[in-house]
Amino acid sequence: MYQNKIIAALALAGLAGMATAQETVVKIGHSGPLSGAQSFAGKDNENGARLAIDELNAKPITVGGKKVKFELVSEDDQGDPKAGVNVAQKLMDSGVKYVVGPYNSGVAIPASRVYNDAGALVATVGSNPKITEQGYKSLYRINASDTQLGSKMALYAAKELKLKNVAVIDDRTAFGQGVAEEFKKQARASGLNVVGHEFTNDKASDFTAILTSLKSKKAEAIFFGGYAPQGGPMARQMKQLGLNAKLLGGDTICAAEMGKLGGEAVGENVLCAQGGAILDKAASGPEFKSKYKKQFNQDPSVYAASFYDGVMLYADAMKKADSVDPAKVNAAVRQNSYKGVAGTYAFDEKGNMKESPVTIFTFKNQQPVPLTSY
Numbered sequence: 406m407y408q409n410k411i412i413a414a415l416a417l418a419g420l421a422g423m424a425t426a427q428e429t430v431v432k433i434g435h436s437g438p439l440s441g442a443q444s445f446a447g448k449d450n451e452n453g454a455r456l457a458i459d460e461l462n463a464k465p466i467t468v469g470g471k472k473v474k475f476e477l478v479s480e481d482d483q484g485d486p487k488a489g490v491n492v493a494q495k496l497m498d499s500g501v502k503y504v505v506g507p508y509n510s511g512v513a514i515p516a517s518r519v520y521n522d523a524g525a526l527v528a529t530v531g532s533n534p535k536i537t538e539q540g541y542k543s544l545y546r547i548n549a550s551d552t553q554l555g556s557k558m559a560l561y562a563a564k565e566l567k568l569k570n571v572a573v574i575d576d577r578t579a580f581g582q583g584v585a586e587e588f589k590k591q592a593r594a595s596g597l598n599v600v601g602h603e604f605t606n607d608k609a610s611d612f613t614a615i616l617t618s619l620k621s622k623k624a625e626a627i628f629f630g631g632y633a634p635q636g637g638p639m640a641r642q643m644k645q646l647g648l649n650a651k652l653l654g655g656d657t658i659c660a661a662e663m664g665k666l667g668g669e670a671v672g673e674n675v676l677c678a679q680g681g682a683i684l685d686k687a688a689s690g691p692e693f694k695s696k697y698k699k700q701f702n703q704d705p706s707v708y709a710a711s712f713y714d715g716v717m718l719y720a721d722a723m724k725k726a727d728s729v730d731p732a733k734v735n736a737a738v739r740q741n742s743y744k745g746v747a748g749t750y751a752f753d754e755k756g757n758m759k760e761s762p763v764t765i766f767t768f769k770n771q772q773p774v775p776l777t778s779y
Contacts, residue, residue, distance in 0.1 A: 429471045431729050433458060433716055434496040434525075436506035436516065438484035442634035445662045445706065446508055450530075451479050452701050453709035454505050457716035459700070468723045475716070482516070484509045484607075493519035502731045505715040507531060508708070510551075511579035517544050524731055526738070528715035530708045532656065532680070533583040537755040543735045545752055547711050547718070549680030549761040551580070554655045555587025555630075557763040557779065558678040562626055562653060563595035566676075572601040572624035572650075574615060574639075576631035581607070584655040585630030592628075600624050607632060612639045616646055626651040633658050636675075637666025644670040656680060660706050664771025671768050676776075679707060681747040682762045683775040693746045714745030 435454050437447035458475045465472040478501055482489035489512030496504060497519060504520060504527045507513040513531035520527045521541040529536065530548045537546050549557075562568045571592055575585035589599050600622040603615035616639070619627060627643070627650050629636055636658040643652060652658075652675045659677040667675070684690035684705075693713065697705045722737035723729050742751035751759045764778040 427471055429468065429473050429729055430476060431473055431503065431723075432476050432478050432499070432501045433719070434501035434504040434506075435477060435479040435712075436482045436489060436492050436496065436504060436512070437479075437508045439479070439481035441483055443484045443508070443632060445633075446657075446660065446708070447481070447484075449706040449709045450506065450508055450712045451477075452697065453705065453712035454479075454716050456697055456700055456709075457713045457720075461716070461720055466720055466724055468729055469727055473720075473723065473729065475720070482507055482509075482512050484512060486511050486515050489513075489516040490519060492516070497523040497525060501525065503719050503734075504528070505712050509578070509580060510536060510583065514539075514579055517541055520544070526719065526731055526735055528718060530680070530711050531580070533579045535579070535583070537757050541756070543731070545738065545750075545756045546758065547715050547750060548656070548708065548747075548758070549763050550757060551583035551587045551655070553761060553763050554678045554680065555584045555589075555628075556591035557765070558628065558653055558655065558676070559588045559591035559595055559597065561676070561678070561765050562592065563597055566626070566651070568597060568625045568651075570598045570600050570622070570624055571626045571628060571653075572603070572619045572622060573599060573628050574603045574605060574612070574619075574630070576605050576607045576609070576635060578607050578631070580655075580657065581630035581632075583630070585628060588628045588630070588653075605631070605635065607635060609635055610638055612642050613646065616642055616648055619650075620646060620648045624650050626653050628653040629658065630655065631657065633660050633663040633666065637663050637671065640667035640670040640675060651676060653677065656707055659766045659773050661704070661772055662706075663773070664768055668771065671771055673767050673769070675768050677766050677773070679764050679766060680761050681711065681764060682778045683764050684710060684747070685775070686778075687746060689746050710745075710747040714743075714747050714750065717745060718743045718750050
């Protein structure tokens with residue numbers, strides 16, 4: 406009897422081994438700010454990636470004759486460059502070859518070297534142009550760059566808002582500086598007067614001195630190169646000072662967190678530029694929003710759809726390459742295009758999207774509302 410039980414146990418173990426042999430496990434790494442002031446964005450991005458992985462595992466793809474099981478390995482880079490490099494090394498040490506993130510340009514720039522040296526593919530929403538100027542052939546930007554975000558906001562300010570005098574504040578991060586400079590460049594090219602450029606940091610909460618300075622220069626709008634945790638309080642302080650200028654920004658203030666922190670000071674006076682078309686008008690946008698809300702009991706924020714698309718882009722390339730080997734998958738990403746929720750992903754030689762529409766948002770009831778895409 407005892408011997409029969411052993412034989413049965415061994416048989417079951419053998420069957421389990423055979424089942425495992427028919428399955429390939431692929432780890433998808435996620436690097437983002439899961440703690441601190443920007444955790445709302447990091448968690449939203451992580452949710453987008455998780456939704457894609459859950460869908461893929463529910464209806465497994467087959468690559469090289471085996472079903473693929475995806476696993477999410479998510480790490481908190483705190484939005485900090487040094488922590489981001491440590492996260493990159495940790496992901497590489499754990500055998501990750503496919504990464505979505507980092508969210509912050511200042512993290513993506515130094516961390517991308519670690520990923521490149523390990524032969525991993527990276528799909529980041531970091532918008533600083535320097536990210537894709539490094540020459541890494543397995544690094545992709547899956548949204549608009551600072552050049553597109555900053556310049557489109559400046560064009561909107563000149564052509565649609567008919568402004569004359571604008572000012573700039575940046576938070577000295579890689580993202581903030583980059584997008585502010587691009588706004589300033591296009592603003593001048595469009596005939597706007599840039600009456601001032603002030604500086605803060607991504608930990609600041611009091612902007613009274615620099616706002617008072619810009620009020621005296623009669624700025625009709627202030628472009629803020631920075632993030633929602635500073636943008637919300639900035640809008641409040643503009644209202645308290647009687648500074649009746651519009652507050653403009655890039656994708657990082659196109660979030661519900663901006664309205665949450667700024668309260669009634671955040672409305673149609675705030676406009677921001679975000680990479681991607683209007684989600685509600687995208688072919689699969691409403692379906693994505695519905696699935697996201699059902700799983701996470703909240704609406705997706707700025708880049709959940711992009712992180713979802715990043716995971717799906719990898720899976721699509723694996724099917725086309727019929728391999729999970731990073732070099733072969735990378736070649737498939739380079740040679741093909743993938744139509745996702747937030748856009749169509751086809752890349753130039755530097756890893757930038759060939760076409761990345763930009764949507765201008767404003768706020769109603771403290772929530773971002775799209776105005777137009779171009």
